[in-house]
Amino acid sequence: MERTILHCDLNNFYASVECLYNPSIRDCPVAVCGSQDLRHGIVLAKNYIAKKYNIITGEAIWQAKQKCPNLVVINPNYSLYLRFSKEARDIYSRYTNNIEAFGIDECWIDVSESTKLYGSGEKIANEIREAIKEELGITASIGVSFNKIFAKLGSDLKKPDAVTVISKENYKEIVWKLPVGELLYVGRSTKKKLNNIGIMTIGDLAAVSPTFLRSLLGKWGDTLWAFSNGMDESEVTAVDFQNTIKGIGNSMTTARDLVNNDDVKFTFYVLAESVAERLRKHNFMGKTVQVYIRDNELGCMERQAKLQNPSCISGEIANKAFDIFKKNWSWHKPIRSLGIRTTDLVTADTYTQLCLFEDQNRRCKQEALEQSIDELRKRFGHYAIQRALFLKDKALNANPVEDNIIHPVSFFR
Ligand SMILES: [Mg+2]
Structure with missing residues (x-):
């Protein structure tokens, strides 16, 4: 059966x-x-007016301001973007649950099974486009095709607020004349290799023999050749953008080896502060705490436990990590590095089962306090405000706070 796949950007x-x-x-x-x-x-995103000044995603702010002195520069508000991303997803889910996130602002939607009920892919795409405009106040461009690669290409062709259909009948006219670099997964170096031997368009790529491409690009050559001919069989797999974030963690190799429980507790507090700060920044709470311990002979151990409540409070995360540590470590060797990661993430507005025996009021106050600390640090720098505990051992507190944005976060790297 021919599939009907949308790519919404x-x-x-x-x-x-x-x-x-x-x-x-x-x-x-x-x-x-x-x-x-x-x-x-650096520039993360810009509007159409800024684009006219030739401002490029990824360039430094000072470069952008040279091109456009009255550029309005705004700090990102990820929790707001996450909310819009989720609301857009809610609109897609009126048609199917086969939705695969590709970054925060793009999704593939497999509506093959929905066309009998809701009409053609093009009709569904136009309804989604209208709904996003009406209900969210922003615009989307959507590609409709019989595979994921061409659907993605389609969403790039007409912007903003447009639908492009690439069918088995018209793909040769539409797709083959495009530069080969437009094909998903053709990166800069592959593009250069292809251009060097005269393959400039996707059509050129489709016309050469796959054996030849294999000799040039290895197995990947076969795949790209198949893509250029519309033979992409990969499925839309239900993936939520938030689920692709495995967890938020931080680890450090300490300035000196850790030799007792006090050292470890101290280090967990340092780590938990930066982890909790990042959780709050992205509007997440963790349900599970994982601890990673490496001794001075490079032996490793990982253990985890559930928190009583989902949390973004550094004290709760540090204490849980320390509990896990005490249960599992017998001090047979000094410790070289420690890590904490929170997983099973939920958004901070998720309903929580309140525990009768815990003082929720105190937790709320603690969270508010930590948010104020975040604000102070944003304005005056990370070391502007510190736990008194940290003054005890400045060497152990030399922890660079990373500004990781929302991406699958790989632990302990
Ligand atoms: Mg986009």
């Missing part, structure tokens, strides 16, 4: 959401940028 996603919330900047060039005081001061 929310246009200029971060910048569109910001403009929606702040109408006064709608007619200005706007760029959402990583924090200016850290080394992450």
Whole structure:
């Protein structure tokens, strides 16, 4: 059976959401940028007006401002973007539950089984496009095709607020004339290799023999050749963007070996603070705490336990980590490095089963306190405010706080 797959891309996603919330900047060039005081001061997203100034995602803020001195620079608000991402997903799920997230602002949607009920892929795509505009106030461009690769290509062809259909009948006309670099997974170096031997368009790629491509690119050559000919059989697998975030963690190799429980408790507090800060930043709470211990002869151990309540409070995470540690470590050797990771993430607004024997009021206050600390640190730097405990051993507290954004976070790297 021929499949019907949509690829939906929310246009200029971060910048569109910001403009929606702040109408006064709608007619200005706007760029959402990583924090200016850290080394992450780069353009993450921009609106169409900023695009006209040739501002490029990934360039430094100062470069962007040289091209456009009145550029409005905005710090990202990930929890807001996550909410819009989820609401867009709710719209897709009116048609099917076969939805695969590709980043925060893109999804594949397999509506093959839904066309009998809701009409053609093009009709469904137009309904989704309208619903996103009406209900969310932002726009989407959608590609409709018989495979994922061409659906993705289609969503790039007409922007914003548009639908492009690439069918078995028209794909040669539409797809084959496009530059080969437009094909998903053709990166810069592959593109260069292909261009060097005269393969400039996707059509050129489709026309050469797969054996020849294999000699040039290895097994990957076969795959790309198949893609260019519309032979992508890969399925849309139900993946939620949030589920792709495995956890938020941090680890450190300490300035000196840890030799007693006090050292370990101290280090867990340092780690838990940066983990909790990142959880709050992305509007998450963790249900499970994992602990990683490496001794000075490089032997490793990992253990985990559930928290009583989902949490983004550093004290709760540190104490749980310390509990796990005490139950599992017998001090046969000094410790070289420690890590904490929170997993089973839920969004901070998830309903929680309150425990009768715990003081929820105290927890709320603790969370509010930590949020105020986040604010202070944002304004005055990480070391502006510290636990008194940390003054005891400055060497152990030399912990670079990472500004990891939402991506599958690989632990202990
Ligand atoms: Mg987008």
